[in-house]
Amino acid sequence: MVIKRGVPVLIAVFLGILTLLGLVVPLPEVNRIVLNWASFIAAAALLLGILNLFNVHSRRLFKERNLYSGVLILSMLAVFALAITDSPSIAITENGVNTIFKWVQAPLESALTALLAFVLLITGFQMLRNRRNGYAFLFLLTAMLVLLANVLTVLTLVPAPVRDIVEQFRRLLEEVVVTAGMRGILLGIALGTITLSIRLLLGMERPYNK
Incomplete structure (x- = not known):
């Protein structure tokens, strides 16, 4: 139990001190690595949030017949489809x-x-x-x-x-x-x-x- 609680604290303290040193001392490589980690974690958290939002409103649409949830799901799917068709590899839409x-x-x-x-x-x-x-x-x-x-x-x-x-x-x-x-x-x-x-x-x- 102590290890389970202590490991997140050590990771948070280590990354916090590393970020603080990056702001005080010029460490471009360390700053780049930490920035890449933060970008990856933020992208993963955003993806999980979108999937959770889609899951919640899908259940509301099929169980509670909530029309607002249906509009939200259709909007998400439409924007996602447009983002795919806007990509240079497909280029169906512009x-x-x-x-x-x-x-x-x-x-x-x-x-x-x-x-x-x-x-x-x-x-x-x-x-x-x-x-x-x-x-x-x-x-x-x-x-x-x-x-x-x-x-x-x-x-x-x-x-x-x-x-x-x-x-x-x-x-x-x-x-x-x-x-x-x-x-x-x-x-x-x-x-x-x-x-x-x-x-x-x-x-x-x-x-x-x-």
Whole structure:
């Protein structure tokens, strides 16, 4: 039992120290080997995730008659078939995967992003109704100002001087307020990553045993 628990810890600590030395000391060969290992493991994990997703939704389709699972399976098979036919050795289709991405995935992402903006606005109203404090009011005010600025900058009915002022205000919000918030979040993520890395190197955190 001790060996079973200790071997993953030793492997994780060894690879972690090796990666750290690769960042501190110039070791191009070691960096290349570790990068190849990481690429192979990531590709294998992605393949296992795709197979597991296909298996789960196949059972949902045949047992629960879930139409959404059927759409997902058909989409996966279609993209996989297009990736095969796009390959240079077969060359039946040309840029089929890029066409799917351009005319299907990109419009869906844009629609979901637009929907997310309205969801955030509704969430701001609900937050202000449940918690009437300064943070809720600031969140709602910022969301409304950003949405209003984005709408006014694309409307042709608005005079050009007004659009320029609104555009400058929107840039001020994005470059000062939004950037400050993003920097705070990124600093928190960096500190959390450093803490987790130290715990992994010391063997205190063992996600590979779960």
